[in-house]
Amino acid sequence: AQSVTQLDSQVPVFEEAPVELRCNYSSSVSVYLFWYVQYPNQGLQLLLKYLSGSTLVKGINGFEAEFNKSQTSFHLRKPSVHISDTAEYFCAVSERNQGGKLIFGQGTELSVKP
């Protein structure tokens, strides 16, 4: 069965510093990978997705992620964070031929301090 592990539950960082949020997945078949962001009392907003092709994926708000098949990882990075990036970030995977249902990680709370 597929699963997603987000290795850090909380990541504190200072404004303008770089950040990496880690995500590993397990699956026996090909997958699609996603990162979503959730602000308080709101639903999830898609940051970026990996479907196929280039392993480096660029998303909104200056975020990017790299798919590493051998390490089954899909880490999210941003070179310089802003206060407004403070939110909960979720990594998710869906298996091909499973209708698109998403399996989410437990989330990483990114806290950007001035």
Next chain:
Amino acid sequence: GAGVSQSPRYKVAKRGQDVALRCDPISGHVSLFWYQQALGQGPEFLTYFQNEAQLDKSGLPSDRFFAERPEGSVSTLKIQRTQQEDSAVYLCASSQTGTNQPQHFGDGTRLSIL
């Protein structure tokens, strides 16, 4: 354009009562998903519709949970004889057809069972 709309935003019910949660997907979106998000956790898949057909209900936690989408648009998630462990945020998402299509989420319904 209009996004996914969920109502009510907040629902408080006494244990044992029945509740109904509504989801209006983005117009034209074929696929509709329900997720349950417990406090401090990632969303967990409940069920999935393609048009009016419920293709996967493997995530529904018990037979007290029932979902429908009779005309292939609006969907209702019903919980009978609510229990305290049903307290969570219930998220609805919709997407165009295809397992690689990103899901667009509503803001959720926060359900509290007293």
